[in-house]
Amino acid sequence: MNLTLQKPDNVGVLASTLCMxxxxxxxxxxxxxxxxxxxxxxxxxxxxWIDYIFLALSFLAIRRSVQVSTNNYIKVGLWLSWAALLxxxxxxxIEFVHLSEIYKYIAALTLVALHLYNQKKCxxxxxxxxxNYE
Numbered sequence: 001m002n003l004t005l006q007k008p009d010n011v012g013v014l015a016s017t018l019c020m021x022x023x024x025x026x027x028x029x030x031x032x033x034x035x036x037x038x039x040x041x042x043x044x045x046x047x048x049w050i051d052y053i054f055l056a057l058s059f060l061a062i063r064r065s066v067q068v069s070t071n072n073y074i075k076v077g078l079w080l081s082w083a084a085l086l087x088x089x090x091x092x093x094i095e096f097v098h099l100s101e102i103y104k105y106i107a108a109l110t111l112v113a114l115h116l117y118n119q120k121k122c123x124x125x126x127x128x129x130x131x132n133y134e
Contacts (some may be wrong), residue, residue, distance in 0.1 A: 012061035012078075012115035015054050016108045051089045058082055058111060065118055074118045081110040 062082050066075040085107035091099055 012058060012065055013112050013119075015057035015061060016111040016115065018054060048093065051092075055082075055086055055089065058085070061115070062111075065115065069118050071118070071121070074114055077114050078111065078118070081107055081114060085111065 059082065062078045065078060069075050085104065088099060088104045088107055091097060092104070
């Protein structure tokens with residue numbers, strides 16, 4: 001857990017990238033299986049819950065990243081991207097509106113990009129610049 005406290009952007013990049021890979025690989029895994037009709041009608045519950053695990057990891061990484069970031073636009077962008085990803089994943093679970101998979105990829109890629117940018121350009125140089133630093 002020390003990685004989460006000291007390098008929240010690394011955790012955010014990792015979680016968002018793994019989430020995106022999970023989304024990309026899912027169709028190929030289920031197509032590759034030799035399935036009966038009952039197997040392929042719905043995605044297994046355990047596989048759908050992986051999305052929520054990635055969301056939880058991303059939430060923790062973002063919460064910590066915004067505490068040590070110096071750029072308010074990045075802070076807002078991280079939360080908006082996470083909220084967009086949450087909405088898309090919940091929508092996918094309850095099927096409220098049919099959305100293309102591209103929205104999930106865009107949200108995950110935006111999180112990766114914002115974490116990388118935050119890590120390179122928006123970090124406090126010392127403990128005094130961050131008012132929320134714990």
